[in-house]
Amino acid sequence: MDTVMETVTSKKVRAVRPVGTRAVLAELDGLAEVLALQDLLNRKPLPGQVDVLAAAETVMVVGESASATRAIGARLLQLELTAPDVTDSGLVVIETVYDGEDLADVAELTGLSVDGVVAAHTGQTWTVAFAGFAPGFGYMVGENNALTVPRRATPRTAVPAGSVALGGEYSAVYPRRSPGGWQLIGRTGARMWDLERPKPALVRPGDRVQYRAVREVVTASAHEPESDSEHHTESGLRIVSPGVQSLIEDLGRRGHGPLGVSAAGALDRASIRRANRLVGNASTAAAIESVGGGLSIEAIGDQVIAVTGAPTTLSVQSPSWVDSVNHDGGPQPGATRTVGMAAPFALLDGEVLSLGVPESGFRNYVAIRGGIDVPAVLGSRSADTMSGIGPAPLTVGKELRAGSDTVSTAVGSPELQPDFPGAETVTVLDVVPGPRADWFDQSALDSLASQDWVVTPQSNRVGMRLDGQPLVRTRDGELPSEGTMAGALQIPPAGLPVLFLADHPITGGYPVIGVVRDEHLDRAAQVPVGGKIRFRLVPDSPDFQTPEK
Incomplete structure (x- = not known):
């Protein structure tokens, strides 16, 4: 085979395929061209370029907006590729x-x-x-x-x-x-x-x-994380019950694709932004993402809280030691009250907030004024369940310190929330065909868009596994691994789609028949297990032309 040191002289990108509305896939003639393009884009980023994901025969470029991505696609076809400078990296x-x-x-x-x-x-x-x-x-x-x-x-x-x-x-x-x-x-x-x-x-x-x-493995010693057991949080939250799964998330980490790190972050970005805005935080502040209800948190010191996302009952129980005389008509010892969704409220020292099972939707976001103060990893406080980067899932007794990530006072009135899907609701998601729709015939595309797909219990933050009538490929063999992104609809050999979410692997080897539009991923995040999804094909992606040879 040719080595990676093969010379590249005055070659160009062979073709560009849209990957939804926020990325494009540059196809090249070989690994030498892949390395040349990767090197060029890292040295001289194109306007609006967010991430570059090289693979066996392609380079995927992620843009900061749909318009920037279209311009990137057109520019890629004009680039002259030459061999990268050889450096001795040891x-x-x-x-x-x-x-x-x-x-x-x-x-x-x-x-x-x-x-x-x-x-x-x-x-x-x-x-x-x-x-x-x-x-x-x-x-x-x-x-x-x-x-x-x-x-x-x-x-x-x-x-x-x-x-x-x-x-x-x-x-x-x-x-x-x-x-x-x-x-x-x-x-x-x-x-x-x-x-x-x-x-x-x-x-x-x-x-x-x-x-x-060698004859035996010598394992390098791992860094031992500091234990929280000796640290007491003076102001923040204590986890009484984490529910099914509760994680710390923010808007994610971007630009680390070449390290194999996906963006991660909150699956319903609109809901976490809303929660942070309600308590006066920056939109990038960290909050709790919880699935399916069951989360209970205790205030350490007086806090301002807001809960957004899936509509559910929010109950607050006062501690048994509350001295009602000192509260001058405030909560009685052991009393329980309810508070509203999408509105800031006070959670006093020792009070416990409990989230019920959602009436519709699937995920909730709990913001505390100041945000949750945990160490940032690669610029984000988000937990990534695929890579293991970021804070561990929340457990009973875990204390979370309140930060100082505020930008304004708390909002004085509730905010409107969108409608969230129930178990019988069919959620419609717009899908841009490709980049590998040509692995399927028109009947498979028609089948993708004409049936209701059911979200299976095997779904998680990496991807939603869907059940329905399998789609049949028209090509045999394996697709070389290539960059992928949240919203991609991969079709494994069994024919049942997997909709990639925030914690997805950054490369994949199954053909992507289409990509859910970025603005519809918040909707997807709220479809519960057993819920139904209908895909609507929107072939409005740009038609990039192959360059002249």
Whole structure:
């Protein structure tokens, strides 16, 4: 095979495909062109460029707006690509014990002995072409194709952290425990992702890697997080019950795609903005995102709170120790009162707010004046359930300190909320076809838009898994991994769509038949399990032309 050092001389982007309204996918002739375009966009960003996601044969560019994205798509077709400057980034050595579960299978697939596989893996220098799948996961290409093997027919539900693997023409190391379909040939103790390092990723695009065979794994010591047990919060909230799942979220982290990090953040961005606005916070302040009711929080000190999102009963119980005489007609000991949605209210020291099961919708947002003060990771306080970055899910007894992220006084009156879907409501989401709609015929597109898809219990913040009449592909084989984004409708071989949400992997290998318009993702976030979705195709994306050769 050609190496990644192949020369690129005066070549151009072969074609540009829209990815919804906020991204475009540049198609190129090979990995050398991918690296050239990635290098050019990193050195000289285009106006409105937010993120660049290189993959095997494509580069996805995310824009800050629909108009900026259209301009980026047109500009990409005009760029002249030349080979990036070669820099000596040093050699990263990864010590590996070769005892993987698939080592014998790889030997059979390649026609080598087991020792021959190890010799082929350690006997060449690998280059990190691009990152993806998870933070710290680098797709490494070798100097020959001796170890090119297909992925497993059935992916594993959990691959251990540190697993050294082969998939297609690439080698990689799984940075954390996660699902995966690559062939496992060994394991390493190297920490591929460590936020305590100035550069969290051990290997980055362009780095050279040498695998070295060893008899035992030496694991680098992990940073031990500080325990909260010795710290008392003087002003904030205490978790009495986290409900089904409660997470700290803000508007997310952007621009870290090359590290394998998705934006994450609140799924219903309008609702978290509304909650923060009601208590006088900046729109970027961190709040609690809770699913399905059951969350109970106790005030530590007097607080101003607002709850938005799915309509539900909000009850406040006064503590039994309240001295009603001192409150001069205030809450009685142990008394319970209700408060309204989408309006600020006082939660006094020791009072407990409880959220009931939503009457409609699915997610609630609880904002405290000042925001929730937890350490920012890569510029955001959001929990990312896919990568494990950010605050851990909330647990009983967890104390959350109130911050100082305010910009105004609390709003004096309630705000109107949109209608939220119930279990029998059909939520309509606009979808821009592509970038891989050509993997399907017109009957599949008609089927996508003509049936009601049901949200299954396997759905989460990574993606909504939908049930209905499967869609049939018209192409066989695998699609090389390419950049993807929230709103993408991936179609796995079984034909049932997966709608990517905020915590999605940044690359994917299943064809994306369409992308939900960005402004409709808040609606999607509020569809409950068992709820129904209808997709409406809106083919209003720009028609980018192929450049003259």
